[in-house]
Amino acid sequence: MSLLVVGSVAFDSVKTPFGEAEEVLGGSATYFSVAASFFTPISLVAVVGEDFPQKEIDFLKSRKIDTDGLERAKGKTFRWKGEYGFQLNEAKTLDTQLNVLQTFWPKLPEKYKNIDIVFLGNIDPDLQREVLQQVAKPKLVALDTMNFWISSKKNSLIKTLGLVDILIINDGEARQLSDETNLVKAARKIQAMGPKTLIIKRGEYGALLFSKKNIFHAPAYPLENVFDPTGAGDSFAGGFMGYLAKTRKFDDANIRRAIIMGSVLASYNVEDFSLRRFRKLKYPEITKRFKAFKTLTHFDTV
């Protein structure tokens, strides 16, 4: 069964202390789709401009990503330009050109409408609901958002949150959304808004899962060389949702494993610029690092 994702496809220009990349493939839905494609077929809903090259569409197709929902609109593809300091923890946005994203109105191809696992990537919460209304019987809906929507469209976002099962945001966004400094208190408040499952990403410090019953902590993989953190959060979400779509079990134990899979994909993604690491990543490497996460976190109780 396929996994539906809506989000952005972009060209990024990124500079880190370890190098730079100009006009390379990026965007939240791109990172998400390619990460998830290691586990399951993907149905992509997004928009690109007339300048988007066929070879990148061919690349997506080669990853079993259905691009029938990838609209080609008049104008230029969305562009983002950013820079990271030595800490690599937060990008400084230098330039954003929305271009075709400005008038994007997601329309699902007929064949997508029976997909029951949906990831609403970081777009306008009105559009997220719009996508959801086009899906017949969603079984599992997860959502990502960002500080921009929390501050500019909080009411619409809260309305959307009432419709989702899983929310994936970072710690700053969780604090902003809940008006609570303490993350445990923040999580309780956010869960009360709708999503029974909340995943709070903490960048280089990993992620926390708040479910109905308990809390799970996944560390980030300690890497000796991080080249570019762009797309780490989207790769995490892709690995996480891809694994859930493949295994189709949504209990606590499987969600924990899915979070580790998300962390594995994120850890590979940051090893190179753009999607370069994913382009050569092989499934056995994923299995290997999943086991390394076990070594990283395991202790015996006796």
Place this chain on the structure above:
Amino acid sequence: MSLLVVGSVAFDSVKTPFGEAEEVLGGSATYFSVAASFFTPISLVAVVGEDFPQKEIDFLKSRKIDTDGLERAKGKTFRWKGEYGFQLNEAKTLDTQLNVLQTFWPKLPEKYKNIDIVFLGNIDPDLQREVLQQVAKPKLVALDTMNFWISSKKNSLIKTLGLVDILIINDGEARQLSDETNLVKAARKIQAMGPKTLIIKRGEYGALLFSKKNIFHAPAYPLENVFDPTGAGDSFAGGFMGYLAKTRKFDDANIRRAIIMGSVLASYNVEDFSLRRFRKLKYPEITKRFKAFKTLTHFDTV
């Protein structure tokens, strides 16, 4: 078998967004000793002034802490005053009065000299070596230090590091000591200075263990109410070393468990000001939270 600790005993005045405490019992060796005392008898080497009340000495004694090495010197006890913001991650030091610490020269009582597990708390690295020379046959030596000694006495510190098995520092100190931003690279450099086992504390983000073979990550316990982080690092070290002294196994599996025990003690300590939480803490609570750490980190590989 006892565990020897040298460090500071102090009176702290602490303000956090959740309250304040004036002239309360504090100091690195105090937090360390009381945390470790849940596992093993302690032999304390430190100095207090004429103003140090008998009731606090009685408290330490009640915790099976041998105070024969606690020197009472002419003058006042060391005092520290600090304040925390809402993030609770770093104290702003408002005042430090070294008092009797200024002329402290650790002298071990004869009966301490055969103790074989030693924790050199955060004092002048010259004095740390001085203590070590008074111990006949140390089997396991761990050390704590701080930014002040790394910048002002780096050569002496490196000399001391050559004599220890385990170094426990925070991430900022690890970066400062190694001149490396990346923690994995920093760890390799520091391990090459002597300590085969390195524990890097990351406050609310937990701790990383770098051993010869692999890396272990322990999260901090997600608490709904943190009142005062003062002494968290020392309580961590105390729980860690206390458990090692009790179990007397220094292999990777036991060091991992010891790190979780350290995290348990740190998590309780921050629930109240000064050592208040420890004064009423019972051993079954420690066992209970140790299990909670398992729930927090466990995932099945299949």
